[in-house]
Amino acid sequence: MTKAAVRLSADGLTVRFGAVEAIAELAVAAPAGRVLAVLGRNASGKSTLLRCLAGVLTPTAGTVALDGRPLKDWPRAGRASRLGYLAQQPQLAGGFTVAESVAFGGHAVGGVAASAVGEALATVGLEPLADRPFGDLSVGQRQRAAMARVLVQVGADGVMILDEPFAAQDPGEVDRLIRVVRARAAEGAAVIAAVHDATVAHAIADDVLLLDGGRVCFAGAAGDGLSPDRLGRLFGLDFVAGPSGPTPRFGLGIMPSDDSA
Amino acid sequence: MVVLLGLLGLQALLVPLIGCADEPGPERTTGLGIASLSPAMTTIVRDLGAGDRLVGRTPWCRGVDDLPVVGALDGVDAEVLVGLRPGVVVHQPPAAGTDPVLLALRERVGFTIVGGRLDGSDDVIAAIDALSAAGIGDDSLVARHRTAMERVRSAAAESRDDARSVLVLFALDPFAAAGRETYLDEVVRAAGGRNVTTRPGWIELSVEEVVGLHPEVVLLVSSDVSAVDTLGAIPWTVPPAVVALDGAEALEPSTRMPDLVERVESLLAGAGM
Amino acid sequence: MSGSSRTPRIPSARGRGGIVGLFLIAAIAAGCRLLLGRGIDADGGATTVVGLPEAVLLEIRVSTILAAATAGAALGLSGLAFQTLLRNPLASPWVLGVSSGAGFGLMLAMWLARLGGGAAMVGGMLLAGAGIPASAIGALLAISIVWMLSRRLGGFDPVGLVLCGVVTSATFGAGIMLLQHLVPSGVRGDLVGWMMGRIPELAPRWLLAVAGGSVGLVTIIGWRASSMLDAASLGDDEARSIGVPLEAMRRWLLVLGGGLAAIAVVLVGPIAFVGLLAPHAGRRLTGAGHRGVVLGTVLAGASMLLVADAVRQVVDLGGGRLPVGVLTALVGGPAFLGLLLQGRGRA
Secondary structure, three states, rough: OOOEEEEEEEEEEEEEEEEEEEEEEEEEEEOOEEEEEEEEEOOOOOHHHHHHOOOOOOOOOOEEOOEEEEEOOOOOOHHOOEEEEEEEOEEOOOOOHHHHHHHHHHHHHHHOOOHHHHHHHHHHHOOHHOOHHHHHHOOOHHHHHHHHHHHHHOOOEEEEEEOOOOOOOOOHHHHHHHHHHHHHOOOOOOOEEEOOOHHHHHHHHHEEEEOOOOEEEEEHHHHHHHOOHHHHHHHOEEEEEOEEEEOOOOOOOOOOOOOOO | HHHHHHHHHOOOOOOOOHHHOOOOOOOOOOOOEEEEOOHHHHHHHHHHHOOOHHHOOOOOOOOOOOOOEEEEEEEHHHHHHHHHHHOOEOOOOOOOOOOHHHHHHHHOOOOOOOOOOOOOOOHHHHHHHHHHHOOOOOOHHHHHHHHHHHHHHHHHHHHOOOOOOEEEEEEOOEEEOOOOOOOOHHHHHHOEEEOOOOOEEEEEEEEHHHHHHHOOOEEEEOOOHHHHHHHOOOOOOOOOOOEOOOOOOHHHHOOOOOHHHHHHHHHHHHHOO | OOOOEEOOOOOOOHHHHHHHHHHHHHHHHHHHHHHEEEEEOOOEEEEEEEEEHHHHHHHHHHHHHHHHHHHHHHHHHHHHHHHHHHOOOOOHHHHHHHHHHHHHHHHHHHHHHHHOHHHHHHHHHHHOOOOOHHHHHHHHHHHHHHHHHHOOOOOOHHHHHHHHHHHHHHHHHHHHHHHHHHHOHHHHHHHHHHOOOOOOOOOOOHHHHHHHHHHHHHHHHHHHHHEEEHHEEEHHHHHHHHOOOOHHHHHHHHHHHHHHHHHHHHHHOOOOOHHHOOOOOOOHHHOHHHHHHHHHHHHHHHHHHHHHHHHHHHHEEOOEEOOOHHHHHHHHHHHHHHHHHHHHHHH
């Protein structure tokens, strides 16, 4: 890969919920083979941005294009097989099993091979739970099951929109998911992931987008974006450089913070 | 899919059964029995001397408790009706028209349907004539009841301006009164009274309206004794005389209307100051 | 991707077993109803008789069986559509006030038809076809109100939905009473029987054909759309992202559910609980996939009304047969409360 093609791009994205402006005038580009981490405080518009990019929320203004073609012009199946979305809180009603939930990834193309479902479940470490009801899973397990569904859905070089799949995982599973995402990117996938944890962002991202109040405060290479200084200003908290990226220093109360987590 | 086909198959099996049942059996005969779907019609049939021909009733028919129920609020019990093989079905059709199930059954079983709305003496006389035309009733009883009904009709037609004003209440919570063009209105007029209400039909009244009508007599069509207390609690300007007309026949527009007239006449006379 | 080894599509073995079981129950109930009837004993009283009857009675029974099975299936499918539409296990035509809405539509058309002039023409048109147009309009109005409220409020929890349905139902009930107040008193009694719910013993054949055809058509649509319905069990955003046309699907659910509720109301009146319980029975017995659930719901709904109608042939407490609505409510009421408790326990 020399000059990676932009798979997913957005321009002028604005979303208003009534009088509240969730995001304003955002521009995003996700090239093949790269992982873009979106960071920001709670309610900074990360999820809203990701929902627009995944095509499940229609923006008030602005456009999203997949492979150069506006999302709304894509046929359903073609779009679904190229663009996958992992929601922050995956839900599944009814008594479907974990394996069935993963197989839904192939809905738009008329089904999916059982072997692919098994493979995807193994990749996220859920193979032993394949036949358990989805409703029995913990939040972290549900997110991994949804991750497996996305893997089945979009194929190796697809575009994956992941809304914070790391926060509810134990460190071993965080590591597994990071490796899954990096492996996909290495195969040519374009990934956009909302991330809370700077060390996770450090491990996963090629590029970062820092959001504050629905606006971009930084967009660029991860090395530049993930500086203790920038993160400190973004989160209102002191960060120090550590061996695995910038690390917050909790409990010191350096800066007044109202709603930061 | 297989099950769906099975279902359709079942339907396919059953539908021809409907088809082949189209022609009624040739040996089928309908009897002389009368199935009644109306308490008032039951009373008329019995008064005409044909009570022993009744074979089916409603849960509210009087004096025929041993008979099977052929119709209730949720409609006709088709199988019981067919099983009774009635020659005649008597009913009071609702304003919307005769129950289509009854018409469909008539088409298949071949009984005669007799009946109409019963809102006054005219309707009762018409019912007597229709029953008599269908061969129901003893001729002398038919003639007697017809004459009695005609007397009620002509007595009601003689309006007297000096007649005492009567409020006919058949329910107190809320107050419900018999208005003009009801059989109870006719009974009151025939008995020498004057209905204080002016609207037609069965009327709901407020306490103020009841007071404001200034009736001289309140005729209670009820056997509920506590009703009298309720009426006593009303702040009348001039308290009316309260008389009660009890008995279920008072609630039926039937050949009992002449009896009702007589009873109301004596009640009104007894209520004289 | 190969077409050879796709993930096992539902119904699973358990689902097939459930469907066969439900089919047997429905068939046995229909068989019992075919053999159970009412006859006259030696004393001239009504009694329960067992056995195949003469042709006229056979026609009555077959017609009743078809009406009961069709209405039960229509109520069940309508309930399933509403439960899927609102993502709520307590949704059903009766709970949501859709049955009341259909009844209101019927009453309104009857009232219009009495007015004379242009209103009478409109009323007459709405009452064409046993009043299916009138009741369909009322049913669609009711479900649209509930649906819009649900959208505005960001969805209902089960109990909130029941409250909304109670209010919708009471409002349409008040409308029915208002119209009854406006029509001549003689007409008021006409609707009492209808309000109690009854299974017509000799429904017009075209009505049975229309109702049966509609149920069959919706069953086939549900069967063919089952994988979409399955995928729509995901959260809204996730379902959209995998290519489920949620908005279009919901429009169809609303229209088909409302239409079937209207047909059921025209056929048997506002019978409670069958529309609520049939989808649950279908799910319990056939598993999660909608391919099984759709069929299971059809069979469960048909079975419920068939069993209720068979039971009422043998229960006569002196006032004739029990109204079928009384039976379904006596069984359905406690079952509904059970579902409510179960939902609370899970939450």
